[in-house]
Amino acid sequence: MKLEDEVIRKRQRERARIMAWLLGGFVVLLFFITIAKTGINW
Amino acid sequence: MPAIEMSNPAALPADWRDILALTKPRVMSLVVFTGLCGMLAAPVMPPLALGFTAILCIALGAGACGALNQWYEVDVDAKMRRTAKRPLPAGRMQRETALHFGVGLGAFSVLLMGLATNWLAAVLLAASILFYVLVYTVWLKPRTAQNIVIGGAAGAFPPLIGWVAATGQVDVLPLLLFVIVFLWTPPHFWALSLFVRSDYAAAGIPMLPVIAGPQNTRRQIFAYSLVMSAAAVAPWPMAAAGPIYGIGAAILSLVFVVLAARVMGNRSTEPAHMVPEKHLFAYSVFYLFALFTVLVVDRFLA
Numbered sequence: 001m002k003l004e005d006e007v008i009r010k011r012q013r014e015r016a017r018i019m020a021w022l023l024g025g026f027v028v029l030l031f032f033i034t035i036a037k038t039g040i041n042w
Numbered sequence: 043m044p045a046i047e048m049s050n051p052a053a054l055p056a057d058w059r060d061i062l063a064l065t066k067p068r069v070m071s072l073v074v075f076t077g078l079c080g081m082l083a084a085p086v087m088p089p090l091a092l093g094f095t096a097i098l099c100i101a102l103g104a105g106a107c108g109a110l111n112q113w114y115e116v117d118v119d120a121k122m123r124r125t126a127k128r129p130l131p132a133g134r135m136q137r138e139t140a141l142h143f144g145v146g147l148g149a150f151s152v153l154l155m156g157l158a159t160n161w162l163a164a165v166l167l168a169a170s171i172l173f174y175v176l177v178y179t180v181w182l183k184p185r186t187a188q189n190i191v192i193g194g195a196a197g198a199f200p201p202l203i204g205w206v207a208a209t210g211q212v213d214v215l216p217l218l219l220f221v222i223v224f225l226w227t228p229p230h231f232w233a234l235s236l237f238v239r240s241d242y243a244a245a246g247i248p249m250l251p252v253i254a255g256p257q258n259t260r261r262q263i264f265a266y267s268l269v270m271s272a273a274a275v276a277p278w279p280m281a282a283a284g285p286i287y288g289i290g291a292a293i294l295s296l297v298f299v300v301l302a303a304r305v306m307g308n309r310s311t312e313p314a315h316m317v318p319e320k321h322l323f324a325y326s327v328f329y330l331f332a333l334f335t336v337l338v339v340d341r342f343l344a
Contacts, residue, residue, distance in 0.1 A: 004054070007054060008054055008055060011054065011055045011056070011057055011058075012055055014057075014058055015055065015058055018058050029091070029094075029095060029098075032091035033091050033092065033095055033157075033158045035091065036088075036089035036090075036091040036092050037092075037158075
């Protein structure tokens with residue numbers, strides 16, 4: 001594998017990992033927004 | 043990242059650190075803080091999740107502004123020492139990446155703000171993004187020495203948005219906060235542009251020191267400092283804030299005016315001798331943080 005290919009793969013992996021965390025965080029945020037909007041008390 | 047020679051670094055997928063740098067995180071911190079204080083100064087508190095989302099949206103909106111600003115100003119940034127190492131002028135990222143990221147982030151922040159809080163806050167957030175990108179970056183900045191005076195309105199939106207996100211309506215105090223940040227912006231940026239004047243001149247940006255000269259700029263800084271100080275204290279006599287805020291604002295503003303007077307008294311044209319300008323610039327950042335902190339303290343102790 002060429003050095004450029006390695007860099008491309010590394011960056012793709014890093015971005016995919018960050019995107020997964022952001023999407024997971026967004027799902028959690030949407031859950032809490034929904035709870036707050038519906039006024040459910042825990 | 044290893045130090046290697048790439049045939050075309052911009053053709054590679056952008057590094058996430060460069061994408062983060064597009065959002066100008068340091069500028070974002072001040073925007074987030076003023077937005078948070080605008081929300082905390084409001085008479086009603088939104089649920090924690092909605093308040094957090096509103097501040098997140100303000101941060102994302104500011105990030106979108108930073109990305110779109112860097113997308114549009116890549117040629118200008120390349121000519122200035124202060125900005126030449128940014129991802130786009132340094133050739134580490136394709137321009138389209140910044141454009142797509144900025145537009146996507148801006149649209150996402152406005153939609154999320156509308157869905158989570160209210161659509162008035164979302165409209166204000168959209169207006170602030172459009173104002174910063176279209177009115178300030180594209181229209182005013184390359185054309186007039188008054189760019190930062192009118193463009194300062196974009197940075198004045200966050201406390202207003204924070205308040206509206208909490209209450210759903212506009213009131214006297216958030217409008218005063220808007221005016222304070224609006225009037226704070228020119229002396230803050232002109233102090234900076236005095237000691238990086240050669241950078242702006244090389245890039246062809248008509249900042250006031252480049253067009254009108256250092257002495258005229260110093261007089262303008264002092265004049266704006268006086269008007270800003272009056273606006274900063276105004277919430278107290280207008281009964282929009284209490285004495286803790288009023289006294290705090292008066293002391294902070296007095297120091298600001300004294301530092302601005304020292305700037306006006308300086309005659310140097312050499313950046314190395316512009317110590318008063320550097321002091322004023324540093325203090326102006328502290329001033330805004332401190333003023334908004336005092337406002338929130340006053341709100342919770344009153």
